[in-house]
Amino acid sequence: MRPRILLVNPPIYDFSAYDFWLKPLGLLGVAGPLSPHADVTLFDYLDRLHPAAATVKPSADRWGRGHFLSQKMPRPPQFAHIPRIWRRFGLPRPMFEDFLRANPPFDVALIQTVMTYWYPGVAEVIEDLRRRNPNTQIVLGGFYAQACPEHAGSLGADLVVSAPDPAPLYDTLRIYPDQTVYHPPLWSAYDRLETAAMKLTVGCPLKCTYCWAGQHGPPFVARPLEHCIADLDLLLARGVRDIAFYDDALLCRPDEVFVPFLRHVIDSGLRVNFHTPNALHARYITPEIAGLMVAAGFKTFYIGFESTSEDFHKKTGAKVVSRQLESAVRSLLDAGAHRRGITAYLILGHPRSDLDQLVESMHYVNKLGICIALSDFSPIPGTPDGEACRRWVDLDEPLNHNKTAFPTAFLGFERSNQIKDLGRQLNRSVKTASDPG
Ligand code: B12
Ligand code: SF4
The missing domain is CATH 3.20.20.70 (Aldolase class I)
Structure with a gap:
């Protein structure tokens, strides 16, 4: 049977975040060669073209950049001295729970990481996935996984791919894509796409x-x-x-x-x-x-x-x-x-x-x-x-x-x-x- 793979681009916890043409290119690149062998679905918390994000105005500047949906959150204790609002940027948390409820459990979830200091969004996704689908294997990759492999390992994922080569992921999935063939990034995972x-x-x-x-x-x-x-x-x-x-x-x-x-x-x-x-x-x-x-x-x-x-x-x-x-x-x-x-x-x-x-x-x-x-x-x-x-x-x-x-x-x-x-x-x-x- 074809494995069911979930791709996740997590929400961001930060003082500020702006859609400066942010796309999970690394994750889509890893998923491209897997797609002929698996059923792959994307949940991108930072997708501003998702209907739930359409309430943010203005929706985009002339080059397609724009604000994310966001909500105020309590500041982490070490930032108590910084008089700025701490926010969670991205689609609301309950939407992911609804999405997981509406789908049969995934075999594997691949989570993209970028900035090291954005790990709280990754932790949120892992927590929600574990609660709803405890048997889904969780794999982290991307920059934070490479720069802080030990810290990333403490978040509760099953595998942290801590080098640019996704080989450990292929071993886990037992899918070995032909590396000599061109595979495009999996942009088809988006319903709508204006920037890339x-x-x-x-x-x-x-x-x-x-x-x-x-x-x-x-x-x-x-x-x-x-x-x-x-x-x-x-x-x-x-x-x-x-x-x-x-x-x-x-x-x-x-x-x-x-x-x-x-x-x-x-x-x-x-x-x-x-x-x-x-x-x-x-x-x-x-x-x-x-x-x-x-x-x-x-x-x-x-x-x-x-x-x-x-x-x-x-x-x-x-x-x-x-x-x-x-x-x-x-x-x-x-x-x-x-x-x-x-x-x-x-x-x-x-x-x-x-x-x-x-x-x-x-x-x-x-x-x-x-x-x-x-x-x-x-x-x-x-x-x-x-x-x-x-x-x-x-x-x-x-x-x-x-x-x-x-x-x-x-x-x-x-x-x-x-x-x-x-x-x-x-x-x-x-x-x-x-x-x-
Ligand atoms: C493009 C880029 C940006 C883009 C946005 C990218 C994004 N999606 O968010 C822009 C220009 C907006 C940006 C902004 C900033 N950036 Co920047 N950025 C990069 C850059 C050049 C490439 C990242 C990228 O997406 N690469 C493309 C993909 C294909 O590569 P990749 O993610 O490494 O993926 C590979 C593997 O990791 C793996 N992989 C990826 N995901 C997954 C997932 C799974 C499950 C698996 C198995 C594998 C896997 O597959 C890929 C193939 O090898 C990196 C440098 C670098 N070379 O990594 C810096 C980098 C990430 N940025 C950095 C910095 C400092 C910043 C800024 C803070 C700069 C600033 N002072 O303003 C800002 C922060 C913005 C913010 N709001 O906080 C630092 C990291 C800082 C940190 N502490 O984490 C980096 C490392 C550059 C550096 N100075 O060394 N950045
Ligand atoms: S090492 Fe290269 S990518 Fe990094 S700041 Fe210098 S010129 Fe830019």
Whole structure:
């Protein structure tokens, strides 16, 4: 008999969460090769197109991003000092119970994890599954399972897949998909789909000291062009309008897949909006690359800049220097990108970045006429900068990796808020200056 597999993308417990093109790409990728051998069903708490989520207004911005359904929750005791509301984001908890009641028990449940500090949502799902279907085998995979395998193991799952390779899952299921064949991510698990995510590459060749991907991720490799095109065709056939790239280093070695992929999109006259919420490397945004990106339909360009401080970059991996950002911005604007679509990420609350330097960096980015997004530092265990934070926080409790909590603890609530206010004020000036008419 075909096994019955449930895929779950859990709710989020956090101070804030926004649908910045969030999709459980890893989980759908693991499920794709299983689907010919099993009956697979998805419960995505973060699906904003679910009818129960339709009460949230406005439903989406022009690029398909939007707010999740949410409810206030009591703050965890260690966040008692942070005067912000703690929320649960996603479809209401009783809906999952109703869903489980309406379906015969599943043989296996695969749960996606992403941010380490989002584990309370994973714990909620495990608790509800165990209560209703005690015999369902529960499997965790994704980033939290890899970065905090011991903690993930304490939540009560039967298996924690703590490496990118899903082989232990295949052993559990006794299903061994043919790895030499292309299997698309299981987007068919959604009834409705307007936004989606893709990857053209895996890994990153740099090694920034604050980042997991560079330190522990797989070596950089471009995916086969025909697989990337097949992923895209499938999404376009589903009517998807906005696609976010989840690559760590999308622009690295661009001739291997990025440029051929863009030429295919342009030559085929495909119409889709592409986005890069996971930072781009400024050094690779040449006039040629910028021209191809704009022609292929890229609408938002998030560039990893972090700081103007050369000392910061020297000590953390030398990802970028100011003149590379300037040149990237010039190339994008010359190619016809809208300046409101260009944003530089700056790191907030990193122990090596001082506040005066951050304020200077914010003004510098503002003078380039583009937007600022503050990227709150999350100390990740197993990275040099994360490990250095053990002197301030207990990293064995993943809630302490929270991107709001760490900068608040490190800088103080008032100071970190002042910086965020300054960011909003500077961004308003970009928006006003670039408003048509
Ligand atoms: C895309 C991405 C995002 C997206 C959203 C992704 C999402 N769905 O939520 C955006 C851009 C919004 C984002 C935001 C942030 N991110 Co981010 N992000 C990533 C990135 C680059 C890829 C994650 C991903 O989905 N990959 C695609 C899939 C295919 O890969 P995967 O999930 O690893 O899946 C593989 C396996 O794990 C396995 N698998 C996956 N799921 C499952 C499930 C089962 C059951 C099984 C068996 C296997 C399995 O299969 C896949 C094939 O190998 C990672 C870095 C990385 N390379 O992992 C950082 C990363 C997860 N992000 C990180 C950070 C720091 C952030 C931010 C805090 C940055 C900031 N300061 O604003 C924010 C947080 C947002 C918030 N609200 O709190 C950190 C993690 C921090 C933490 N403590 O957990 C990472 C690791 C980057 C880093 N710095 O090292 N991020
Ligand atoms: S360039 Fe980006 S993905 Fe690569 S190691 Fe640095 S922060 Fe991580």
